[in-house]
Amino acid sequence: MTEWFFSIDYIPVIRILLMLIIGFLLLFLLRRYVTKIISDYYTAHYGMLAGKVVYYLGVVIILVSILHEMGFSLGPLLGAAGIVGLAITFASQTTVSNLISGIFIVAEKSFEIGDIISVDGNVGSVLSIDSLSVKVRMFDNRLLRIPNETVLKSQVFNITRFPIRRVEFKVSVAYKEDMDRVRTILFDLADKNEFALQEPKPVLIFDGFGSSSIDFVFNVWCARTEFLDIRNSLYPDIKKRFDEEGIEIPFPHLSLYKGSVTEPIPVSITQGGLNQTKTEGNT
């Protein structure tokens, strides 16, 4: 045993260990450096991609060097790797599909790290685009992992792709209201709202005669980062101003009938507590 221990040539072993330690140490440093530089000059998305390219290239170089040090010839190894790779490919179709989908996702650039996307109704901020999946931070701080293949097959909305965004406000007023007055008030509110952009100009679209109201869609543009601010400020502004101007925001009314040709059952509402409804007539 002792003889065997002393008969081993330790020089190649030490070399391999040094290659592993120093190689991976340098690789991690290089990866971090490249990621930072590219992120600073371009975007975090490209930084991450460049870092990955550097890392995987480095791993291949280190492994090839170690195998060479161990005395393996690369030719037969590559041949064997091809056969093994083929076998693995058949055995792991989903994984390979995700890998290839990942390449298409990156190449297509539909979204990047930091973008807010909606996939199958799930909305969140893209944390990373990895080899097998896209990681998304949901707004309630859950992590959503979406396989690349799913992303490629799904309808993906990139909410923050463009710098400005249109916000739809659904507004209903009673039939008795003057539509021109409503229009003037809404445009005035948009003009005074600090988050609403002057251009593209707001647009008021007549949406139809509802069951108890005239319905409008009021489209106002804002910076993409102020989507929630404008929603949370303009709706209260509309309510407050309509109250001040005496414009009625209707709610559905229900008429009760008895039989087919009778008058509606008269109902009167009086001030007071829970027993405020008094009915009259034949009930």
Add this chain to the structure above:
Amino acid sequence: MRPSKAGKWGTYQIQPGKSKVFRLEDAIQVMFKRVANEVWIATTDLSKKQPDLKPLIPEQTETPEQPEQGLIEVTDEQIEASKQKWMRWALKSGNANLKIVPAFPNLPVVIQPEYSFRLMRGSSARFYTRIPVFIQVRDMDERDLLITEIPSHNLARTWFGTFTDGEICYWFKTTARRELTEDVYRPYLCVCPITIINESEEELYVDKVSIRGEQLTVFGDGKSLWSDEMTIKYKGGKDFSDLIVTGVPPQEAPNATLLNKPRNPVNMGLARRTFRKLHDLHSKIG
């Protein structure tokens, strides 16, 4: 000692325990308070004319005998009664030597003249527009370190560009005056003389002009704030317009003194897309 042509703008020291107020007409007042090595700053938007937001000092009128004062001391009781939301800065030197200067807004300003106009090919027009300034507070003991900047006027914002590419700008509706009259001068508005030359082979319809304040200098002559002379040469089509900024006071205020340098000095001959012809974006919404 601040130069006389600077008006209210200049360098002031705030002594420990003292409170001072800087007021620009009925637009804004800025309150300063010194607590140990900290400077406390609060602002009141006077344009809203809310009863609980009254000016703490009267608006001054400068006379040859009585030069206009910038920061006016107020009592602690006045300051406390105004119930401000203070922002605090701890200064390195603790001397509170503050420089208060006007600056152009930190975003481009899209000016929409009250009445749009057309420039026939080969013609030129000189007009004046006014842009509300920001109030910059700098620490003189730290090589003019910017402490904060406060808009003197709440500017609306707009989008200048296409739906997919462009930039957020401030929006200011004003008259593009062809002549200057006394009523245009306001202490919070900087008068910008612009000459537009239509060098294209087509008629130029001007309904909006984007002014990049970051490249403009602010001058003062005691009566008004002035930007440097701007000349825009329109080349036509999709070509960029040339913007030429002289860097000297305009001919209307030859003796004006420099109050603040540009945020980003312009590269001479830098092409800027300055005009926007009638492309009503909402028509593309459909």
